[in-house]
Amino acid sequence: xxxxxxxxxxxxxxxxxxxxxxxxxxxxxxxxxxxxxxxxxxxxxxxxxxxxxxxxxxxxxxxxxxxxxxxxxxxxxxxxxxxxxxxxxxxxxxxxxxxxxxxxxxxxxxxxxxxxxxxxxxxxxxxxxxxxxxxxxxxxxxxxxxxxxxxxxxxxxxxxxxxxxxxxxxxxxxxxxxxxxxxxxxxxxxxxxxxxxxxxxxxxxxxxxxxxxxxxxxxxxxxxxxxxxxxxxxxxxxxxxxxxxxxxxxxxxxxxxxxxxxxxxxxxxxxxxxxxxxxxxxxxxxxxxxxxxxxxxxxxxxxxx
Amino acid sequence: xxxxxxxxxxxxxxxxxxxxxxxxxxxxxxxxxxxxxxxxxxxxxxxxxxxxxxxxxxxxxxxxxxxxxxxxxxxxxxxxxxxxxxxxxxxxxxxxxxxxxxxxxxxxxxxxxxxxxxxxxxxxxxxxxxxxxxxxxxxxxxxxxxxxxxxxxxxxxxxxxxxxxxxxxxxxxxxxxxxxxxxxxxxxxxxxxxxxxxxxxxxxxxxxxxxxxxxxxxxxxxxxxxxxxxxxxxxxxxxxxxxxxxxx
Numbered sequence: 118x119x120x121x122x123x124x125x126x127x128x129x130x131x132x133x134x135x136x137x138x139x140x141x142x143x144x145x146x147x148x149x150x151x152x153x154x155x156x157x158x159x160x161x162x163x164x165x166x167x168x169x170x171x172x173x174x175x176x177x178x179x180x181x182x183x184x185x186x187x188x189x190x191x192x193x194x195x196x197x198x199x200x201x202x203x204x205x206x207x208x209x210x211x212x213x214x215x216x217x218x219x220x221x222x223x224x225x226x227x228x229x230x231x232x233x234x235x236x237x238x239x240x241x242x243x244x245x246x247x248x249x250x251x252x253x254x255x256x257x258x259x260x261x262x263x264x265x266x267x268x269x270x271x272x273x274x275x276x277x278x279x280x281x282x283x284x285x286x287x288x289x290x291x292x293x294x295x296x297x298x299x300x301x302x303x304x305x306x307x308x309x310x311x312x313x314x315x316x317x318x319x320x321x322x323x324x325x326x327x328x329x330x331x332x333x334x335x336x337x338x339x340x341x342x343x344x345x346x347x348x349x350x351x352x353x354x355x356x357x358x359x360x361x362x363x364x365x366x367x368x369x370x371x372x373x374x375x376x377x378x379x380x381x382x383x384x385x386x387x388x389x390x391x392x393x394x395x396x397x398x399x400x401x402x403x404x405x406x407x408x409x410x411x412x413x414x415x416x417x418x419x420x421x422x
Numbered sequence: 423x424x425x426x427x428x429x430x431x432x433x434x435x436x437x438x439x440x441x442x443x444x445x446x447x448x449x450x451x452x453x454x455x456x457x458x459x460x461x462x463x464x465x466x467x468x469x470x471x472x473x474x475x476x477x478x479x480x481x482x483x484x485x486x487x488x489x490x491x492x493x494x495x496x497x498x499x500x501x502x503x504x505x506x507x508x509x510x511x512x513x514x515x516x517x518x519x520x521x522x523x524x525x526x527x528x529x530x531x532x533x534x535x536x537x538x539x540x541x542x543x544x545x546x547x548x549x550x551x552x553x554x555x556x557x558x559x560x561x562x563x564x565x566x567x568x569x570x571x572x573x574x575x576x577x578x579x580x581x582x583x584x585x586x587x588x589x590x591x592x593x594x595x596x597x598x599x600x601x602x603x604x605x606x607x608x609x610x611x612x613x614x615x616x617x618x619x620x621x622x623x624x625x626x627x628x629x630x631x632x633x634x635x636x637x638x639x640x641x642x643x644x645x646x647x648x649x650x651x652x653x654x655x656x657x658x659x660x661x662x663x664x665x666x667x668x669x670x
Contacts, residue, residue: 119463119465119599120462120463121460121461121462121463121464121465121599121634123462123630123633123634123635123637123638123641124637124638124641126600126602126603127599127600128464128465128466128599128600164573164600176652176653176656177656179653179656179657179660180656180657180659180660180663181660182660183656183657183659183660183661183664184659184660184661184663184664186660187660187661187664187668188664188668191668226506229503229505229506233503343653346649346652346653346656347649347650347653350641350645350648350649350652351645351646351649354641354642354645354648356641356648356649356652358637358641358648358651358652358655359462359637361652361655361656362655362656362659365656365659365660365663366659366663368663369659369660369662369663369664369667370663370667372660372663372664373663373664373667373668374667406503406504407502407503407504408504409499409504410497410504412565412568412569413496413497413498413504414494414495414496414497414561414562414565414566414568414569415494415495415497415506416492416493416494416495416565416566416569417492417493417495418490418491418492418517419490419491419492419493419511420490420491421488421489421490421491421517421602421604
């Protein structure tokens, strides 16, 4: 059942797209990530031009994050005040991201810079989160230390403190805004929502409860993906609505299953799984950078006169 | 009455054209269609060419797509990582190129003539926009051809030419789903004893039609409205998914 995709200008089997969307939506609902990091390379593998894969990915993330967000909202797992702060940072980050992207593209360095940044961040975040959550699981099994709601660190010394009722937190406004800012930059450069950077950052730097982070992150991802989808559609006309909607049908269903399973898991278990996912994405990027490519040349269509 | 007049005019026209076109008439060709329409169910298309020859010889059919410009980037290992190093831009590259021949072209046409007429991907005139070292250009050009071949956009000896009898032939040209849109040119050469004795050129246009074309135009002409609709559709899809599947 092949469908011709008018912007991507190729035909792909609709069933493959439904399945792909379902898998990505599942991860989205489970972990509060958008799933663009998985979708973009898979679309390129199916023969979609990289620019279209990135642009269309942002549109899909809009659908999957709304679906997951609604499910988490119903379970009262969204901190709107926190989300507003993340978003204000995110908007500024997206603006800087577009400027940086043009700068890097002009220098022909987009791939390198983004890949290296990602490898470093994902590696560090994944390792730290894996160690922390496994240690906690082991400790809990031995019932040795009573666990506090969250630990106090340097973040609590920052000024502009605000009270977040849903998250039961009293912290500075700077870290959530900074997390949003950084995620906004990554989102525009990579064409991903940046959820797998945002989620661990909100857990460990801001100190939010894991369950709330996922719902709140989805709200942030939704806004970021709307902004970057708009930017891609305006600047390069690379959003294929047919492709995005086919993927979305699978994704919104997957997101419901993901969020249901996510709320049943213990938060340590969820963090172990998230750490594993972050590390495997990191591993894939490292392999891509280090392994000898099949063809060291890549071809890009610049234009049709 | 009207038909009679038309016929008379046609006969006069043919009679007038005859002395001029005498050499050309050694070869007459036509395509089953001059327009490939890409709609939402497009998965590629086969176009049949019929031709008649008045003299003996082999037939070569060359299909060239619209031109475009391409950048070829080369990755190189530095500090253990593979990064893009240099990039060569080619302008006026045919985005689609295939040819078919009734016999292996190496046997029926000398190399000089094949190079001149650009028959075979090795003879395509691909000129870089900037001055580069000769080996860089050569390697980039080879990579460009490899990429086109991998996506079935360049092919050698593609299609089958069948002679129905000594003077009547049939060519099957198969276009993949990923063909670029734009004007195409189909050149037919009649070759005898290493010389081109007659040739014909037939145009072919590849266009998007229906919903696919409208969507593409809309996305390019009214980007802001398209973006808003794409986002609204995604929001609606996500919300509907939640409503329908929240009971699971």
